[in-house]
Every structure is written in C-alpha cells, then in structure tokens.
Amino acid sequence: MTKVNEQVAIDHGLKKDEFKKICDLMKRTPNLTELGIFSAMWNEHCSYKSSRKHLKNLHTQGKRVIQGPGENAGVIDVDDEDAIVFKIESHNHPSFIEPYQGAATGVGGIMRDVFTMGARPIANLNSIHFGSTQHKKTKNLLRGVVKGIGGYGNCIGVPTIGGQTCFDESYNGNILVNAMTLGLVNKKKIFYSKAAGIGKPVIYVGSKTGRDGIHGASMASAVFDDKIEEKKPTVQVGDPFTEKLLLEACLELMADDSIISIQDMGAAGLTSSSVEMASKGKLGIELDLTKVPCREEKMTPYEIMLSESQERMLIVLENGKEENAKKIFDKWDLDFAVIGKTTTSKKIELYFDSKKVADIPIDFLAEDAPEYDRKWKKTKLPQKIKFKKENFKSLKINNCLIKLLSNPNICEKKWIWNQYDHTVMGDTIQKPGGDAGVVRIHGTKKAVAASVDSSATYCFAHPLTGGKQVVCESWRNLISVGAEPIAITNCLNFGNPEKEKNMGEFVECVQGISEACKYLDFPVVSGNVSFYNETKDKGIKPTPSIGGVGLLKNYKNMLTMDLKNEGNVILVIGKTEGHLDQSVFARNVLNEKKGPPPEINLFNEKNNGSTVMKLMKEKLILSCRDVSLGGILVTVAKMCIKGKKGVKLNKLKSLINKFEFFFSEDQGRYIIEVSKKNFKKVENILKENSVHFDNLGEVQKDNYIYIDNGKISVDELSKHNKNWLMEYMVQ
Amino acid sequence: MNSSVIIFPGSNCDRDMDVALKKFGFKNEMVWHDDEQLPKSDLIVLPGGFSYGDYLRCGSIAGKSKIIKSVIDFAKKGGLVLGICNGFQILTETGLLPGVLQQNKNIEFICKNVFVKVNNKNNKYFNSIDKDVLELHIAHNEGNYFCSGDELKMLEDNNLIAISYCNKKGEVNENSNPNGALQNIAGIFNKEKNILGMMPHPERMIDKFLSGEDGSIFFTNLLNNLK
Numbered sequence: 001m002t003k004v005n006e007q008v009a010i011d012h013g014l015k016k017d018e019f020k021k022i023c024d025l026m027k028r029t030p031n032l033t034e035l036g037i038f039s040a041m042w043n044e045h046c047s048y049k050s051s052r053k054h055l056k057n058l059h060t061q062g063k064r065v066i067q068g069p070g071e072n073a074g075v076i077d078v079d080d081e082d083a084i085v086f087k088i089e090s091h092n093h094p095s096f097i098e099p100y101q102g103a104a105t106g107v108g109g110i111m112r113d114v115f116t117m118g119a120r121p122i123a124n125l126n127s128i129h130f131g132s133t134q135h136k137k138t139k140n141l142l143r144g145v146v147k148g149i150g151g152y153g154n155c156i157g158v159p160t161i162g163g164q165t166c167f168d169e170s171y172n173g174n175i176l177v178n179a180m181t182l183g184l185v186n187k188k189k190i191f192y193s194k195a196a197g198i199g200k201p202v203i204y205v206g207s208k209t210g211r212d213g214i215h216g217a218s219m220a221s222a223v224f225d226d227k228i229e230e231k232k233p234t235v236q237v238g239d240p241f242t243e244k245l246l247l248e249a250c251l252e253l254m255a256d257d258s259i260i261s262i263q264d265m266g267a268a269g270l271t272s273s274s275v276e277m278a279s280k281g282k283l284g285i286e287l288d289l290t291k292v293p294c295r296e297e298k299m300t301p302y303e304i305m306l307s308e309s310q311e312r313m314l315i316v317l318e319n320g321k322e323e324n325a326k327k328i329f330d331k332w333d334l335d336f337a338v339i340g341k342t343t344t345s346k347k348i349e350l351y352f353d354s355k356k357v358a359d360i361p362i363d364f365l366a367e368d369a370p371e372y373d374r375k376w377k378k379t380k381l382p383q384k385i386k387f388k389k390e391n392f393k394s395l396k397i398n399n400c401l402i403k404l405l406s407n408p409n410i411c412e413k414k415w416i417w418n419q420y421d422h423t424v425m426g427d428t429i430q431k432p433g434g435d436a437g438v439v440r441i442h443g444t445k446k447a448v449a450a451s452v453d454s455s456a457t458y459c460f461a462h463p464l465t466g467g468k469q470v471v472c473e474s475w476r477n478l479i480s481v482g483a484e485p486i487a488i489t490n491c492l493n494f495g496n497p498e499k500e501k502n503m504g505e506f507v508e509c510v511q512g513i514s515e516a517c518k519y520l521d522f523p524v525v526s527g528n529v530s531f532y533n534e535t536k537d538k539g540i541k542p543t544p545s546i547g548g549v550g551l552l553k554n555y556k557n558m559l560t561m562d563l564k565n566e567g568n569v570i571l572v573i574g575k576t577e578g579h580l581d582q583s584v585f586a587r588n589v590l591n592e593k594k595g596p597p598p599e600i601n602l603f604n605e606k607n608n609g610s611t612v613m614k615l616m617k618e619k620l621i622l623s624c625r626d627v628s629l630g631g632i633l634v635t636v637a638k639m640c641i642k643g644k645k646g647v648k649l650n651k652l653k654s655l656i657n658k659f660e661f662f663f664s665e666d667q668g669r670y671i672i673e674v675s676k677k678n679f680k681k682v683e684n685i686l687k688e689n690s691v692h693f694d695n696l697g698e699v700q701k702d703n704y705i706y707i708d709n710g711k712i713s714v715d716e717l718s719k720h721n722k723n724w725l726m727e728y729m730v731q
Numbered sequence: 732m733n734s735s736v737i738i739f740p741g742s743n744c745d746r747d748m749d750v751a752l753k754k755f756g757f758k759n760e761m762v763w764h765d766d767e768q769l770p771k772s773d774l775i776v777l778p779g780g781f782s783y784g785d786y787l788r789c790g791s792i793a794g795k796s797k798i799i800k801s802v803i804d805f806a807k808k809g810g811l812v813l814g815i816c817n818g819f820q821i822l823t824e825t826g827l828l829p830g831v832l833q834q835n836k837n838i839e840f841i842c843k844n845v846f847v848k849v850n851n852k853n854n855k856y857f858n859s860i861d862k863d864v865l866e867l868h869i870a871h872n873e874g875n876y877f878c879s880g881d882e883l884k885m886l887e888d889n890n891l892i893a894i895s896y897c898n899k900k901g902e903v904n905e906n907s908n909p910n911g912a913l914q915n916i917a918g919i920f921n922k923e924k925n926i927l928g929m930m931p932h933p934e935r936m937i938d939k940f941l942s943g944e945d946g947s948i949f950f951t952n953l954l955n956n957l958k
Contacts (some may be wrong), residue, residue: 147839150840154840154872156787241785418842423868423870423932423941427846509737
C-alpha cells in the first residue's frame, strides 16, 4: 500500500495544515484507506467547510416545516396525512466532463435522497446553465445533459414538470446541472438517517460496488484546468433501471417498521453514508468490507470506501428483520448483504480479510472537520445608468419585442421538455413552459406547484439584491399558478471560495436569500453548495438556484398563463418604475451591461403577492403570469401566444418612455386577466390593500397585439419564440 | 369486467393503467412478471415503461418472462391483450404482433400530444367509438414502427393498422408523423383483432385537467364492447 505522507495528502485534495490536523487528531499518520476517508469527508462538497458558517444564518423555520436542512431532504406539511419531501442538488463538475452520465446520475442522486426518506418521487425539475450559444461546446453539452436528465427520469417513471435553462458566457468552462425532486410521504412514515441502537445490523442494498466515481466528491471540490478530460473516470455511470427497482424495494420494505435508519450512498459513497449515520446517532459503526458486493475483482478497502457507484443504500435494521428484508430485495433482484453493525465505540472500524484496515473516531470526520471563516469582499451597488433619449431613437418596439422573444434565455424551451416524460403518473396538470409545474397529490383534491429559478446576472451585479430577487421570483412563480408558497430548497453554485470576491458573492447572496425568506415566511428546508465552479481562473457568475414549492388546496383553482376571453381586461399589478439596468433589453438591445439590478422592496413584494392570492381566493383572476425577464411586453406576448389571443394595449399614462415601461424588469409585478364584470371589485381590493396597478388593455379575439397605433401578429411572435432553440439545435 | 395489468421490473405506467381501468369500471388486478398463472380476466394489459431496463432491446427480455407464456396462451385462445408503449414493444418481441419498434427518427425521446386516426372499428377496442380522430399522448424513445414489405402488405390487406398518426383533421401525412413510423403506424392488430399494440397512452388522458380526455372515450367504449 502507498505510504502516506504530506504529498499524498495534497494529491487527495487536502491542504498541508489539514493533513497536519489529521495526524494530530489521530496521534499517528493515517494509512491510505484512512486518508482516503478523511479526504472524502473533509472536502468542500461533504464538509461545507467554507459555507457552514454562513448557512447557519439561513431562515429555516416555518409552521409547515417538518424537517429543515441537515437530512437527506427537507420535509413540509401539506395538510391531512401528507408531507412533501424535496431537495435540489448540483451535479456540475461531472456534467461538464461527461454530460450524459453527469446529468443522469445527478437526477438519480436527488431521487434517492427523496425516496430514502420514505417518499415516492412525484415530480422532477432541473435548472441547467450553459455557456454562450456561440461557444463550440455549448450545443453538445446541452444535448448530452438533456438526454441524460431524460434518460434517467423517464426510465424511473417520474414526470419532469419544469425547469429553467440559461446561457451565459460565464459558464463556458463550467456548466451547471441542478436537479430537484419532490416526493410524497405519509407524515407518520418519514425515515431519517440517524442510526440508533447498539449491535443493529448494517445492510448494504442495491447495485454492486465498482471502481467508478472514486474521488468524485474531491473532484467536485476542485477547480478545472486543461486536463479535465483525464477526470472522466471519476464520473459515475447511472443505471436508472436498478434505481427503479431500488425505489420499489425500499418503499416495500418501508411499509413495515423494520428500518431504523437509511441513507443513500451519494457523494463519497460508503464513507459518507456510514459516517453520517453513526455521527447523527452518536454511535460507532463496524464494517467488514469483504462482505460488500463488488462488481470488479480485487477491489481494495480504499476503493470500496471511496467508490461512488450509483444506486446503493445503507440501512440499519432492527435485529431479526434481515430475513424478511432480504426476501424483498431478492424479489427485486438486488444485492443485499449484512456488512456490519452499530457499536458503542463512536468510531468507524473497517475490516478486510479479517484484518482491521481503518480505525477512526467518527467525530474526527464530522464534528472536527475544518470550518473556515474565509475572507470575503462586499460588492458595491453599481451606479445607475442614465439612458438618454438617443439610446432609444432608432428603436422600433416590434423589432425589440421579437429580439427579446427569441433571446436564448427567454425563448420557449420545448425542444428540451419534449424530451422529458412530463405526464407519466397521470397527475401533471400544469406542464413545463408555465411559471411553475403542477402535479396533483394522487387521489386528493390537492396539488403541489414547483418551480426553479436563478438570476445570475442580477446576482453578479449585486449579490445581496440578487439573492433576494431569486427568492421573490420563486414566490411569484408559485403564486402565479394559484399556489400558496410554502418553502424552498437552494442550490448555491459559486466560484472559488478561496477568492475574496467569490466568497463575498456567496456570503451576500446567502444574506439576500435569508432576508427574503424571512420576510416572506418562505423558509429554506434543504439544499446544497457547489463551489469551485471555475476553469483556468475564470469563475461562473454567482448562481443560487432556488426551487420553490407551493400548495393548491383545490387543484381546480389552478391558474394558467394563457389569455382566456376577448373583452377581458389585463392589469399589471405592482409599480413599473422603468428600471432597465441589467434587463435583457438593456443588455441585448442597448448593449449596456452595467448598472444595478432592479431593487427589491420586500414590503411591496409581499403585499402584491398576498393581494394577488386574495383575488384568486375570490376567483377573480382568469389568467396570471409574473413579470420577469423581458418585462411587461414579453410577458403579455407569451400570454397571447399561449392563449392564441391578441391584446389591445392602452395608451401609456406613465411618465417614463414606452421602452422603459414595456421592457424594464422592475420586481414584484404580475399580469392578470379579469373579466369586465369583476373589474370594479378587483380595483377595490387592490386599492384597499394599497397595491399599485395599471390597466394595460383588453384581450382581443384576433391574434394581434395592438400597440402605439400599430400592430404585431401574435403568430409571428410565436414563431420567433418557439423556433429559436429548435433551429439552434439542428444547425 | 375483469382486467389484469402485468408488472415487469421497470414497468412504470402500471399504476396509471390500474387507475384508468378502475375509473372506467374494470375490476383490475396487478400481476407480477414472475407469476405463472393469470387471474381470470377479460382483458390483459401490458403497460408502458422500461421493462428490464430496455436492455438488449426494448421489450425483448419481458417477451421471455415467466408470465408471458400464459399471456400468449390467453391471446391465442382469443383473449383480449392490449399492449401500450413498452407493452406494444413486448408484443412484437413475442411475435404476437409483426414488426419492430425502432428508435425515433429524430433520435430523441418524444413526449407530447398527438392525433391518431381510427382505421378499423370492426373490433372490440374501437367498435361504436364516436370519433374518427382521437387526441392521445405519446412518451417514447422507440416508437418508430417498422416491418417487412410482406408484413406491411398483410397488415394493409387485412385492415390491421388500428391507428395512424394524423393531424387534427385526420389527415395522415409526413408532417403528422412524430417518430418516423412506417405509414404513420401508431398501433396494429393481430389477424383476429383480439390483440392491440399501440404507442400512445390513453391512460394519461382520462380527465379534463390532464392533457385531454380522449383516453376516457377509449376506455368507456372498450368496457361497453366487453359487456
């Protein structure tokens, strides 16, 4: 076996002083297997060593929260016996190296996190970010990632109901693949990872262990260089078929009470699952690695402990339940092996060929793992840009609208979601393409809405505002489909935390997220952090992805964005100030990339959202969409396209110019359609609640948007909106 | 009426089918692939999904599974066997239906609503169905039907092409072909028309909050024909 020294530790991604700390704690030099275990537990991905200090500030409490961060996934109460388990997780580094398998195993991993808790997955979502559409790798990466997500989710038979796709050159060398899963569980049958009891059998189930994915978690904790291709073997290979069997077998076993605790083998495989279970239960664990089912010959303890082979679970069972459990796994043709037991030692003790090969106190791996208070730099709020009349002089509103609707970040993503099975399970009542996806809670009147959002452009310009904005956007998206927002999960994708600027972006985004969550009573219940999204010194824009979940008590009250009937009035809720800086319009039409993001006023955000919910309860809203990228006119156009209707827009009363009015990205706004009959009632409710609104115009039967004495064909707009991605991908 | 849905490892539309059958009045039972006996049934359904992970070829391993012998016997005695999506693939693998389902022409998974034209109503599945064009849903990676010239001739001569992809108006043409299937074939019968294999999923279209309701028409009609 390789002799361990400082260099070997550094090759494992540990820092010099970390290696020294290990030797001091152990009072000896660890052997290679032990070093491997330390490197897996102490890397950024597993230990959260740079982020932990700040994550503590997140707002995680709420009246519907059953389980907050710290478990395999968060759990919220959705009335009756039902709870929703959900989480978002990154699989960025592997997806850049091998897009299909990277994305596929990302989906597999997050689904395991959810069904580990006893929940049947009912919906998948994803947030994916790619480099510039001009970059030579983008198309292949996009194709591979979409195929991977579909390949895995479709096979398991869980609908992919929504997502988000962004293109920006900051992802040229580091794409982002964040996968989210929601599962449904009976409140009284939630399973946790905390082990309990002494001498309980530790069971290994699922696929066999191979040499794939060794050091995956360490790879995800380092920056990329020219040699990333060499890291391909660290990417795991997924087998959705086995996962489907594992899902069914686990749920079958969970139907009775033989499981004490259960943990999926995700990042750092057997190492982190066994250590986490023991650590949470304040117990020791003893494993005989000879008993681990292996796919390849002559695997060493080191390889067995660090393999990230997919579709595996570790279970602590009640004594005497082994036979019955084995029967279930046999039925599903899955490996089942008793590989160890819980002990009082508070150590992880590993045996191989009857020899002890590792002996480490659990605390050294978990509680004593390093925690850093890294230096960070505040980002100043940029100066507001003063746009002049000349900036707009040569612009035609029609052309601007077309340009925005065919912008890669705004255009329709049907090419993507047509490749995802979004209707399996027979409860998808709002498909991808709207503000949020909605699935019914099977056999009930209830439904859950879910969306994923990120706003890297805003976060880059001013992380504090950006952090708040993403949470608000998520909240609005849920309200727009008629749901009551409940909680979020966050996937925090950032650059190198050892750089003050990147660390500052992280700290301030988290602060923004926390402030907004607190104010909106929209707590964070789960999530993960992905640092080191950096290639050759170039980091990504700070990209927190927020997955929001909301509840519809009666799915029949769900709202959609398609305009319904001619003669109805459309209103914009919330004030339009004309903030163009950082908007898609400013960046792509005016070519101005500087300036602050739109301001977030949490009071208005909450008031506007709550009032829209009130209008919904009174059944006064016929269609709804929040105003986001591209501003009012893009939103109206999308509502027209979806509803195959036109709109006659009123003459502007606003003092700002029409470009500012129609394309600004001021926050806290919604567009709603109401009938003429109810208009007065709506107006009164809005006034009573001091909500600003503007009467935008009237729905038309013919397919035209009438604006400014001219008109634009909705069919034409639709073509531009729908075709861009399709054409890009076949070029 | 009694129905049975076979569950293979990797089936994933088994529950949806169970829900649909029960909703329209069937007494449905789920049957495990490793069983040998079928319960007394008026209809056997092979559901969609990825049986045995689609390994080797879609449907090929399921086509050799334990239960399938009983399904073949049942079918040969004239019992109704309906294969949806992966179920259709399994039926071609058992030889109960001719042809194969290849990868979609665009080499992508396709999940969307489609229209299909009902070509033959002289059978238990479509007898007295009101509509000539149904809006159903497809979700597959291998739905591109292909068969030999002789087999196609046999299908055409005997009017065994059950449904064809078409547009809203019922026109069968290249634009309305989602996956490259030969002659826009979306589903076929065996000669006796007691076996139907089809790619679209009627079980996903059973109430107005879903993608559509034409699946309801299919199941209601099927039940009535069996009464």
